[in-house]
Amino acid sequence: MFCEKCGTTIAEGQSVCPNCGTSTLGTPKAKKINPIIHVILGVMIVAVVACIVVMLVSTRVTYKEQELESQTENEIATEEKEVKSPNVQQVNLSILSTKVGEPEEEPENLETESEYIFEDSNVRFLEEDEIYALTKEEMRIARNEIYARLGRKFTDEALQEYFEGKSWYEPIYEAEEFDSMGDDVFNEYEFANKNLISEIEAELGYK
Secondary structure, eight states, X not given: OBOTTTOOBOOTTOOBOTTTOOBSOSOOOOOOOOXXXXXXXXXXXXXXXXXXXXXXXXHHHHHHHHHHHHHHHHHHHHHHHHHHSOOHHHXXXXXXXXXXXXOOOOOTTOOOOOSOSSTTTTTSOOOHHHHHTSOHHHHXXXXXXXXXXXXXXXXXXXXXXXXXXXXXXXXXXXXHHHHHTGGGGSOHHXXXXXXXXXXXXXHTTOO
């Protein structure tokens, strides 16, 4: 060992330089740390931090997947429950409406009797096809309802009873009285339509 001040050789175990008297017990020099150790420590720290980050991310992803899976299962269970269990309120309303006595729909083949065969035969000219589509009895009524609309009474009891059942019929004139008025009592539509119906009835052999 050498003295740091004068360079004199100092024997092992001596605490003072024999030449200059400098103490060898001064502040020891700090040992130099190998740079490789710094590198290794840095790598280890980075690895530990990376592991922590990976664990946190993995835990969060797993939690999200479990949350989504649980939500999906709940939605499926709810849908199955709705399918299996009909709407109780709708069922109750259906039963209630039936019990209260709501009128049932009439069968399609049940027709309500109309007030007229041709309700507008006094304001338009009828088409031949319309008349040909009628039955014999319907043609007879269609022709006579032109008279009935003007207040004529009928000697035929069946016709009189039929028209008395209509809300619009007002019997005013006896048959003879009405007939004595002539064709002037009809307007142009009524006159043409009653004649057309009569012609078709005669053609078909109904009169």
